[in-house]
Amino acid sequence: MLAAPAHASTPETQRELFVQARTADLLGDADTAATLYERLISAGPVAAEIEARAASEAIAAGRFDLALSVAAQSSQPRSLNLDVRLLLLAEALKTQRYREALAMLEDGEARVNIEFLAPFVRGWIETATARPGTPPRGPALVTGMASQRPLSRQKDEQAALLHLASGSVDGAVEHIDAALSRAGPREARLRLAFAERLTELGRPDLATVLLAGEDVILAEARARLAAGEPLGMAIRTPAEGLAELLLSIAVDLTEGRDTALPLGLAQVARFADPANAGAAIIAGAMLERDGRVERALTLYRSVPPASPLALQAEDSILQLLIRNERAQEALDLARAAQRRTPARPGGWARIGDALAALDRHAEAADAYAAERGQLGGGDWPLLFLEAVARHEAGDWDAAEALLGQALALAPDQPILLNYLGYSMLEEGGDLALASAYIRKASRLSPDSAAITDSLGWALYKLGDIEGALDALERAATQAPADPEIHEHFGDALYTAGRRIEARFAWEAARFYAPDAAARDRLEDKIAYGLQPANAAP
Template sequence: MKDLKVFRRLAAGVFILGLSLAPLPRSAMAQAAGDYLAGRHADLQNDIVQAAHYYERALTRDPENVELLRRTFSLLASAGQLVKAVPLAQQLYSQDPANATALTVLVVDDLKRGKVSLAQSFLDSLPNSGVAQLVGPPLKAWVAMAASNREGALLALQPLDKLQGASALRDLHIGMINDLAGEVVAADTAYQALLSDRERISYRSALVIGNFFERSGKAAQARALYQDQASQQSDGNLFEPAFARLDIGQVPKPLIASPLDGLSESLFHLATIFRQQRANDVALIFTELALHLRPDLDVANMLAGEIHQNEGRSQSAIKAFRRIDEKTPLGWTALLQIAGELAEVGKVDEAEWVLKTLAADRKDRFEPLVRLGNLLRSEERFTQAVDAYSKALERIGVSERRHWSIYYFRGIAYEQSDQWSMAEADFLKALELEPGQPNVLNYLAYSWVELRINLERAEEMLKQAVAARPSDGYIVDSLGWIYYRLGRFEEAADRLERAVELRPQDPTINDHLGDAYWQVGRKREARFQWIRALGLQDDEEQRLLIEQKLETGLTDSPKDI
C-alpha cells in the first residue's frame, strides 16, 4: 500500500532544480545570462513574482533550456499567473507527457474553457505513479462529471482505496459527486463514513457536509457537526453564518453546484495534503488552480496567504488575504493576518490601526488585543502592551489553559517596564494554567537568578525546562548561568558550552561562557569568547562591559556581576 508521505519527496523533486543555460550566440547569451542571474537572485530571495519575470525573459532567449522552462512554469503557476503558465505547461507536456503538474494545469484550463474531450485526452497520458497516484483520481472524476458520467467518476476514484491516508479525500469526493448528481442516499452514506473519524474532518469539509445536511432536511445533524467543529477551531465564530441560517430555518445554496466547483474543491483539498507534507511549492500551485476556477473560494485564499507567510513573502501574503471579503467568516481572521504581515514589512502604524479597529468592531473578541500587545511589546512600548493584554484578559473573563501565553506575554511587558511584582504574579499564573511550560519556567527562573532570589527553586525550574527542551540554547544558557551564580563554575562552563553550540550567534551566551571560562582558569579561551561576544553585540552598554572585561578580566564575585 502506498503512503502519502512519498509525495512530499516526489513533489519537491519537481522544483528543486539546478538551472544552466544552453549554448547561445554571444549577445543572446549575455542578455539571457543577465536575466537568469536576476531571476536566480530573486529566486534565492524567495520573490517568486520577480523570479518568474526574469526567468521568463531569459527563456525567450533560451527556449530550448528545459530546466529553465520547468522552473519558470512552476514559478508562474505559483504566482497565479496561469495565463502565462498554460503555454509553458503545453511545452512541458510535449517533452514530458508524464509531468503531473503540467498535466493538471492543462486539464484545469481546458475544463474551465469547456473543452471536456481535450481535458480527457490529457488525463489518458497521466501515469499511475508518483504524485499522479494522488492527483489523478480526483481529476479524472471531475472530468467524468463534466461529461455527465457519474458512474465513470466514481470508478475513477477507486485507486484511492489502495493509497494509505487518502480515505478522507476519497469519501469526500464520493459524497460531493453523488450530491451533485442528486443521489442523496449515496452522498449521505459517503459523508457518514467520513464523519466516523472526526480527525479526518477539516473546517472546509465540515462546511461541505453541513451544507448537504442543511439541504437534505437534516438540520439537527448539521448543527451537531458545526458545534463539534466550532469547539475544535481556534475561531469558533467561523460557523456563525451557518448557525444563523439554522436558527431561522433558511436553506443554503449548494456549495458544489457544478463540476468546476467540484474540481476547485478537489484542488484545494489536494493543496492541503501537499501543505501537510511541507511541499509548499506544489501546494501553492494547486491552491492557485483552485482559485483560477473559483476566485472567491475563501479557504483557498487563506491557504495561499498562509503559505506565503510561511515562506516569508509578506507582500504576497497580504495580497492573498485581502482577496477575502471582510464580511465573510474568514474575513475577520484574514484582517488579523494582514496586521501581522504589515508589521513584518515595517508598517507598524498601519498594523496598529488595523488591530485597534478590529478590537473596537468586535468587543466580544480578545484576539486583536493580544496581537496588539505583541506588536507593542516588539516595539518596546511595554506600558501600552500591558494595557492591551489587560484589556484582552478583561474580555476573556475566566481564564482557561489556552490563555497561559497572555499572562506570559504580559509578564514580560511588566518585567521590561520595571514592575517585577506584577510580572512575577503573571508568570506564576501562566504556570498555574500550563504547568511545566518551558518558556515560562525559563523566563521566571532566569529573572530570579538575576535578582539573586529563589535560587534553589530556579535551578529546579531550569532543570525541568531543559529536560523538556534540551536543544533550546536560551534555556540551556539559563541553567548554566544559575550554576555560575551559585559558584559551580565547572558545571556552568559545561552547560554554557552546550548553549553556545546551540546558539553560536548569541552575544549574551558567548559572554556568559567567557565568564565561566575565566572562573575555571581558562583565561585565553575566556578572552576569545568575549571578543566573539563583542563582535555580535549591538547594545552599547553591554559592549562597554565586555570591553572592560577584555581590559582587566573579571574582578567581581559572580554574585556581584
C-alpha cells in the first residue's frame, strides 16, 4: 500500500518533492527516487507522467509492491511505461489469471503495446492449460513466427523451453543447439535448465552431453543430477518462461546506451521468477554498470549457497569488490571460500586476482601457481596470469619463461602474443622477435586498440616512424581516452618533427593520465619537448 498522505508536519510541497525525486532519478538513485515519488503521489493527485515515472523507479529499485500499488491506483493505467505493463503481465501469469494476461496483449489503446510478446505468452498459456494426453500446441505458436518478427532471435530458446515444459524431448532437441549459440552470458543457466528438465523426462544421457566439460558449475550440476538431486533450474510455468524471455531481451539490449530499459526488464524477470538466480546476477550486473554498487552486491548475495549458480554469484561479488577498490574484502572472501571448499577449482585463482589488485604481485603469482598445480599445470590462461604477476613483481626472467610455456600451448592467442611482444620491447629484448609477435597479434585481432598501439610502438622502436604514426593514429582513434596510446602517439609525432601535433597528443594523455608520475612526465614533455629522461616507458 502507498504511504499515508503528507500533512502539515511535512514541509515539502508537491513541487519540491517532484524536483527532489527528479534529481534523484537523474543521478541514478532509484531507491531515493522511488521513495520520493511515493510521497509525492501520497500527497495528492498527480499527472499520469509522474505516476508512470514513480512506478518505473520502483521497479528499478526492486520495490515491486510499490510499483504494483501505483499502477493499481493510476488515473491513466494505459499511460504506464513498458516495464510497468510487463510487471502487470508477470503478476497475471504468476497468479494464473491467463485471460487477463491475454487481454493485456491485445490492448490496442495502451501507449506502450506489448503485443510483440504475444506468440511467446500464448505459447506458454497453451502449454500450461493443455489437457493431459493432447498434442502440445504451445511450441507451434513460437516456431511458426515469421523470421522478420520482433524477438525472432529468442524463438529457438523459447521453443526449446516450451517443448520441454510440454514433455517433448524430440521437439526440444531441434532447438537447443541454436538457443545455446545465442545465449551469451546466460549459456550456463540455460544448459542447467535444459539438463534438469531432460533428466526429469527420462533422458539423463542428453543432460550429460549438455553438461560436459571441465567448467566447475557444469561439473557440479552433473554430479548432483547423477545423485538424483534437483537443481532448481528447470523452467516449467508461464511466469518462469516470461522471466527467461525478458532476461534474453535485456542482455541483447545491454549493447546500447540505454541502461534503464534493460535493468527494468531484468527486475521484472526477478519478480516473475523470484527463484531465478540468473535473473539476480544479470540485474546485479546492470546495477553495477549504473554505479549502484551496494544494490548490486545485495542481489549477488541473494543467490542461495545451494544454487548451481552460487559460484557465478560469488565471482561477481569478488570482481565487483576488486573493480571498486575493495580488494581486501575480496581477498578475505576468496580465502574464506577456499577454506570451505579447498578442492574446488578456481579458488586459488580468485585469491590471486585479489592479491594482484592489492599490488601483492609475488603472492598473487604463487596463488596462480598453486591453482596450476591443482589443475595439473597445462592451462595457458593461468600461465599467463602467473607470468604477468611475476613480471609486475620484478622477475622478468621467470615471467618470460612462463609466457613461453603459455605460447607453446596457445600459439594463436592475441592477448598472449601482444603481452609477450610488448614486454620484450620494455625489457630490451629482441626487437625483431618482439615485433613479429605483435604483428601476429595484430593480424589475429585487428580491432584491438591495445594491440594496434603495441604494433605502433614496436615500429617506433625499430625506427619505422611513418609506420608507427599510422598504427598509433589508428589506436588513438579506437581508444580516445587511453593516455598511454596518446603519449606513444605524441612521442612518435615529435620524433617525426610534428612538434605542435605532438603537444596536442601529450595534452590528451595528460588529461586522462592515471597518476601524478605520468602527469609530471607529460608536463615536462609539453614544456621542454621529448628527451631521453621523459620518453614514454
